[in-house]
Amino acid sequence: MQASAKTTSARPTSAVILEAIRRYSVLLILLGIGLVFTLGSDRFLTPSNLMNIAVQTSIIAIIAIGMTFVILTAGIDLSVGSVVALCGALAAGLAVRQELGTFTGIGLALLAGAAVGVINGLLVVRGKMPPFVATLSTLAIARGLTLVYTEGRPISGIDERFTFLGSGEILGIATPVIILAIVFVIAYIVLRSTRFGNYVYATGGNEEVSRLAGVRTSIITLSVYIISGFLAALGGVLLVARLWSAQPNAAVGLELDAIAAPVLGGVSLFGGVGNVTGALVGAFILGILSNGLNLMGVPSFWQQVIKGVVLILAVMLDVFTKRRR
Amino acid sequence: MAETNDFLRMEGISKSFPGVQALQEVNFEVTRGEIHALVGENGAGKSTLMKVLTGALHLDEGRIILRGEPVEIHSPSDSQELGISMIHQELSLIPYLTVGKNVYLGREPRRRIPGFIDWKKLYSQTQELLGQINLDVRAWAEAQDLSIAQQQMVEVAKALSIEADLIAMDEPTSSLTDRETEVLFDVMRKLKDQGVAIIFITHRLEEVFEVSDRITVLRDGRHIATAPTAELNHNQVVQLMVGRELDNMYPYSETKERGVALQADDLADGQELHGVSLELQGGQILGVAGLVGAGRTALAETLFGLRQATAGEIHIDGQVVKLHSAKQAIEHGLGFVPEDRKLQGLFLNMAVRENITMSSTSLVSNFGFVNTNKANKLADEYVDKLDIRTPSLRQRIRNLSGGNQQKVIIARWLTLKPRVLILDEPTRGVDVGAKAEIHGLMRQLAEDGVAVLMISSELPEIIGVSDRILVMHEGRVTGRFERDEASQDMIMHAATGGDNNAS
CATH class of the missing domain: 3.40.50.300 (P-loop containing nucleotide triphosphate hydrolases)
Structure with a gap:
């Protein structure tokens, strides 16, 4: 004990500072961006705008949390954007066109999302396909099925109970934000305190070692894709609830933001490193960026460019402050 | 008589891989409270035998009798439940996880709420285990912050945490210094006194003689001999391992300096x-x-x-x-043959030929296209010169023994003169x-x-x-x-x- 205490104090101050920057780098970036926008626009730092950002970010954040589980196992789920569209369309369509009612429609849509996750997981675990290829295929399939099911047209006419999920408030807080908070807390606890969460990290850290230690890595891997699919479906339902209709071309390219958020937040694409807090902060960086840039009147084409540059800067900061070994 | 004494008996174990008979009717037994050295050249079947024992591989034929009862071992968790623990040759800690998480991976102390881990208990138990083996490391340090030797000792702690009756150690000392090796040996002796059976695999025969009670020699997948360590000497063991006499381990001839x-x-x-x-x-x-x-x-x-x-x-x-x-x-x-063959020295998924000619593509290509004939000729030359034992130039390098892999790396440098x-x-x-x-x-x-x-x-x-x-x-x-x-x-x-x- 004494010796270990000695080693800590023996570390040079520069290393300690570097470590602090590394650990809190995303938070610093988030605050820095917030500061720039506060100075750049007097409409940025207002309660209504902050709630607005939270609502706008909540859907991508929920999906990014699911993505974090997958990335922690060194996998990737490219199908989330298509799953958002498919499950949103299913929820609205089953509720309105098939007249099954709002709750049944939403419930079945969430199950459908989990089912896509089962397929993704089985392709990876049983089919031994690289996650990138497996989920690229289901990306195409789910998008195609969405177009088939909607016949390429929006589905509208959802009832108030449905739209409440997207535009309602509970105790003054927007419903999507509350749902995000619940998802986040559960994901946080699962990853931090449960055996499953521990095995997610272990599988991503070294699958073979985990398997030899008696961890059933195939079940862990399968599970993370189910979680990702389920949360993507939830995101799809919330999107429909916010837009009051299901769009067959919704969420095209959304997988990129859903991957960028955890990566911004320090989740390693090689697996085993990171947490959902990082993913949440990462999602808010993206959300604040588009909100602030809008307020400052930056054209949306340029916003894409700036987002990309911020991603590069954030990851570079992470790489350069990483301890060398 | 052996029935009563033997803690573990492996009888007539056979295991084959495509094209290779890795184990052929091997018999092996270990008693309680002994350190049993398992020696043999690479490819002799030591690791395969241990993998069969610990459930990482399934045996083709033969049976395993533990505490007098035949047992079936189908998975690593089966063997753990039977009180068998393995310390693998390659370090098997997950770098980003803490020491405690690594030690108890797959067997975390649980809380009353299903699925939840009792972290406090996990870390205090780990710290206690680390104390038992005199390892001055915090249980919540990340494994990647430990030295190789410390990581190796954490592996020992992991074996202890299972409260295994039988611990198989596959080259646990290969990356330890002499002093660290002594600490490990002390721990091994302590375990032995507590009645634990230890199977000890090493390439360093001095260690075999220092710490083991009995020696079993394997060669080419067969059981060659088992004898008390006291009845054998260094040369005899080497002879049993290689099947011939190695008269001079270190051939030395003076060479003249050339500036x-x-x-x-x-x-x-x-x-x-x-x-x-x-x-x-x-x-x-x-x-x-x-x-x-x-x-x-x-x-x-x-x-x-x-x-x-x-x-x-x-x-x-x-x-x-x-x-x-x-x-x-x-x-x-300059040429450099690095320490970590697999990580820094080899294109593991490529053939022997490509591994030899990779650095000298200019010698084996015309106008930027690799000329297979030239490559074959060059590779052949060095396979010959260095006596690299491989079924063919197109054999994947990962299937060769460590010694032959090393020779391939040296060959690659030699092509550059x-x-x-x-x-x-x-x-x-x-x-x-x-x-x-x-x-x-x-x-x-x-x-x-x-x-x-x-x-x-x-x-x-x-x-x-x-x-x-x-x-x-x-x-x-x-x-x-x-x-x-x-x-x-x-x-x-x-x-x-x-x-x-x-x-």
Whole structure:
């Protein structure tokens, strides 16, 4: 004990500072961006705008949390954007066109999302396909099925109970934000305190070692894709609830933001490193960026460019402050 | 009579892989409270036998009897439940997880709420285990922050945490220093006294004689002999392992010096090297000894341009050179056989031919297209010259034994005709027979005029092979010896920081 205490104090101050920057780098970036926008626009730092950002970010954040589980196992789920569209369309369509009612429609849509996750997981675990290829295929399939099911047209006419999920408030807080908070807390606890969460990290850290230690890595891997699919479906339902209709071309390219958020937040694409807090902060960086840039009147084409540059800067900061070994 | 005594009996174990009979009707038994050394050359079947025992592989034929009862072991968790624990040859800690999480991976103490882990208990139990083996590490430190030796000891803690009655250790000492090895042996003896059966696999026969009670020798997948350690001597065991007599482990013949090929003055890298000077003669082998972490690999990497020198000079053939990359070093006639074969030395998924010719594509290609005939010819030449045992040039390198893999890496450098060859632990994890061949090969290179720098943690190897010896400690040179004046004691003294011949 004494010796270990000695080693800590023996570390040079520069290393300690570097470590602090590394650990809190995303938070610093988030605050820095917030500061720039506060100075750049007097409409940025207002309660209504902050709630607005939270609502706008909540859907991508929920999906990014699911993505974090997958990335922690060194996998990737490219199908989330298509799953958002498919499950949103299913929820609205089953509720309105098939007249099954709002709750049944939403419930079945969430199950459908989990089912896509089962397929993704089985392709990876049983089919031994690289996650990138497996989920690229289901990306195409789910998008195609969405177009088939909607016949390429929006589905509208959802009832108030449905739209409440997207535009309602509970105790003054927007419903999507509350749902995000619940998802986040559960994901946080699962990853931090449960055996499953521990095995997610272990599988991503070294699958073979985990398997030899008696961890059933195939079940862990399968599970993370189910979680990702389920949360993507939830995101799809919330999107429909916010837009009051299901769009067959919704969420095209959304997988990129859903991957960028955890990566911004320090989740390693090689697996085993990171947490959902990082993913949440990462999602808010993206959300604040588009909100602030809008307020400052930056054209949306340029916003894409700036987002990309911020991603590069954030990851570079992470790489350069990483301890060398 | 054996029925009652034996804790574990493996009877008539056979296991084959496509094209290879890895184990053929092997019998092996271990009793409680003994350290049973399992020895044999690479490819003799030791690791396969252990994998069958621990459920990582399924046996084709034979049966396993534990505590007098036949058992079926289908998975690693089966074997753990039977009280069998394995310390694998490759380190099996997950770098980003804490020590505690690694120790209890798959067997975390649970809380009352299903699925939840009792972290407090996990860490306090881990700390207790670490104390038992005198390992001064915090249970919540990340595994990647530990030295290799500390990681190895954590593996032992992991085995202890299972409260295993039988611990199989596959080369647990391969990356430990002598002092750390002693600590491990103390722990092993303590466990033995508590009635634990230990299977100990190692390539270092000195260790076998130091710590084991019985020895079982395997060769080519067959059981060759089992005998009490006291009834065997070193030479007999080697003979049983290789099936022939190895008359000279360290063939030495004096070679004449051919002028300084590589010289370093006060070399430092700002981290691990603090002013190292050396002279490397063509036609000579310079052995670099030292404990793990003494800066030997840093020295090699700086000489080869993989690390930037922050101070000091490197001279090649009398010219001052600045090396910023391996490419530049190669252009100056340097070659480097790294410590970690699999990670740094081999294209594991490629064939023997590609692995040999990878650095010399200009020799085997026309206008940028690889000419298969030329490649075959070149690869063939070196397979012949170095006696690399492979079924064909198209065999994947990962299927070769460690010794042959090492020879392939050396062959790759030889295609470039280097004037200086640096080898970092060239015989680690290589069996006795191949070891002698690599020693012979280094000597042959020296005779051909190449300047050879060999880093090794094995003192007998350093003393047996080198013309001159340089000892490092904490990034500095603490000893320089001529071949005839060096003894193991003197080298150890210098390696542990004692100053005898420092410049």
